[in-house]
Amino acid sequence: MKRFDVQRPEFQPYGFTCELWMPACMPRPDKHAEVELNWLRTGSLTYLLGGRRVTIPAGRLAIFWAAIPHQIVAFEGQHPYYVVTVPLGEFLGMGLPSDFTQRLLEGNLMQEPAPDPSDPIKFQQWERELRNSNPATERPVRLEIQARILRLARRISRQPTATCPDPALSRADQLACYIARHYQEPLSAARIAAAHGLHPNYAMTLFRRAFGTTMTEFITRHRLCHAQRLLVTTDLPILEVALASGFQSLSRFNEVFKQLCGCTPREYRKGHRPATKRQQVRLQHRSTARIRSSATPGT
Structure with missing residues (x-):
């Protein structure tokens, strides 16, 4: 039975x-590059x-991009729940509706409108x-989970998404x-605190106590997640990706990206972009050639 490990390095991959x-409250947010699905039998x-x-809630499949900082802050029930993680490149290659993918990569958690009676057995x-x-x-499990995500996307791709925060937060x-x-945008602790009528020092202390990280680190993580989305979904030059994500310079962007992701932005883009149809055909031809070569007598 898995539990969240507070010592786990950020952005360490889970894989498929x-x-x-x-269920447990998390003392700090988690961040990893996979798309995550949650399904609960009971509780919330x-x-x-x-x-x-x-x-x-129980019974309704939920999906979100886990590169967005996410943290369980409350739960009901003591029964285990299912977590599915799918590498981003694999997810982007599923041929999902563009509006569904866009909403997911923008940081929305989406849920199926009604329970699917086959989910308990499948999970x-x-x-x-x-x-x-x-x-x-x-391989069959991968294909079945892909089919389940396709059905999920079809059912909720046109649902409206709430974008306003809860006033009771x-x-x-x-x-x-x-x-x-x-x-x-350019952000500072003073600007963030002033928007809520707080002293900057009090706001920073309050934030760190609640989330276990500084506001600066939290801002950086959001910018990094935005940059990751642009790298895998657009052909924008690296500099434009950096500026569009809120970084003030390319050097700072490269430094942060390499530090937190373990690779350069260019390497990340190359490793997470789904193969084009031409590349897929080329790989298929190579695979067929290898099979024929290995089947030739005397080799």
Whole structure:
């Protein structure tokens, strides 16, 4: 049974998984590059995701891009829930509706409008088969999860998405919401605090106590997530990606990106862009040639 590890390095990949997790409040936000799905048999989970509180009830499949800082701040029930993680490049290659993908990469958590009666059996089967680490069963599970995401996208791609923060949020949550709405602009602790009638020192202390990180680090994470989205979904030059994400210089952008992601922006783009049809055909031809070569007698 998995639990959130506070010592886990940020942006360390989970890979393709379907696992059972125990619900627990997270002392700090988590961030990883995969797309994440949650499904609960009972109870509920409440996330702070990109500065907004969102509750996932039992029985309704939810999906979000986990590069957006996300943190479980409340839950009901003590039963484990299912977590599926899908690498971003694999997700982008599924041929999903563009509006669905766009909303996801903008930091929205989306939920199916009604429960799917087949989910209890499916998630149990996927978790069991992937737990056994059998390559023969992993491919069918990948295809089945892809089909499940396609159905999810079809059902919710035209649903309206709430963008306004809950007025009942705590002071710390309000600060996080403000950052989530303005991170592409020049931001300082003084500006953020003034927008909420607080002294900068008090605002910074309040924020760190609530989220276990500084406002500066939180701003940087939002900018980095925005840059990742632009790198994999557009052909903008690296400099334009940096400026559009809120970074004031290319050197600072490259420094932060390499430090937190372990690679350069250019390397990230290359590793996460789905293959074009021409590239896919080329890879298929190479694979066929290798098979024929290995089947030739005397080789």
